[in-house]
Every structure is written in C-alpha cells, then in structure tokens.
Amino acid sequence: MGSYSKQKGASFERTVSEILSHWASDMMRKDVFWRSAGSGSRFTAANRGRVTLNPEFRLDIGDIVARDALGALLLDIFVVECKDWASLDLRDFFYQQPSALLGGEWLKLANLADKSTKMPLMIAKEKLRRPFVLTTAAGYAKLCTGLTPGQTLEVRANFPCYDIVFIALPEVIANVSYSKVFGCTNLVSR
Secondary structure: OOHHHHHHHHHHHHHHHHHHHHHHOOOOOOOOEEEOOOOOHHHHHHOOOOOOOOHHHOOOOEOEEEOOHHHHHHHOOEEEEEEEEOOOOOHHHHOOOOOHHHHHHHHHHHHHHHHOOOEEEEEEEEOOOOOEEEEOHHHHHHHHOOOOOOOOOOOOEEEHHHOEEEEEHHHHHHHOOHHHHHOOOOOOOO
16 A cells, blocks of 8 residues: 555544544544554454454454543444545445455455454545445444434445445434443543
C-alpha cells in the first residue's frame, strides 16, 4: 500500500472515530474513540494462529479503539474496520462474485470478529461518497434495538448469501440511539 493510501486510510479512521464519538456522547465529545495504533496489527501479531482471543487485547481489535468506558460498550460487541476506496464494486455482489477488495476485506473482518466472539462492523466509502455501515443480519438487528417504536433503519443493500447488510452511516447516526443499543447511562461526561 502506498504512502498516499495509508494517509487517506488514517484520515478516514480519524473522521470515523470522531463521528462515532459524537454518536456515543450525544454530540458532547469527539474523543470517545480513536484509530488504533497499527490499525489492528497488534491483535493480528499477538494472536497469529490462535482460535481464542487473548483477553488483554479484547478492545484493541480493528481500526477503531475505545478511549474510555463509553466506547468500550460498542467495541465489546463489534469489531470496527474502516475502508476508504475509489470504488466499493457493489455490482459484483449482485452477480455473487464480490470483488477481491471488498469481498476479501469483509471475509477477513468476519473471520476476525468470529474468532473474537463479536460481530463485524465495517464503515466503508467510495471516493466522494457518503460512508456505509456494513454488518451482519445479527449486527443490523442489534443496531435496530436503538430505534424508537415505529421507526425503521433503511437497508440500502442486503446480500444474505454473504450475511452482509449495507446501511447509510448518516442514517445510523441520526436514528439509532447509542444509549439504547448499548445500555449506557451517565457515561457521557467525564
């Protein structure tokens, strides 16, 4: 991966960290989450070949880490990865031939989440487009627990053969109550 690609990825991870921090804290904080050192490499290096997760690294998996207890609530359930690409190549999913890029990254994330007994949550975007949340049907159901009665979370694409659901990130942030999903109270302010 080139230097520009790494910078672009790091920038997107910082942006996602702030978006998730605002969501978790009802717009009061931007430091609940931050990009991980090595974007998940610490977990991979420490657990290469293991089936079970070392508890020391339970919240350090993926591209985003928690900086306090409020963020840990999300990361105890989901492994979060961030991807910023020129194209997501979604049309390939319709023909059941997912691109090596998105399909391969999704499979890696799904395997990592499975090994850590969590659910995968990828935040991915195409150049000059809004980001999507990609998760499993179970992850989608978990996010829907934060909706008010009668409200729905629009699925933009669903590929059951890969257990992957696409939702617009701005819709999740605007409509899903973090505190309802993760059962937190009185953790917003420091």
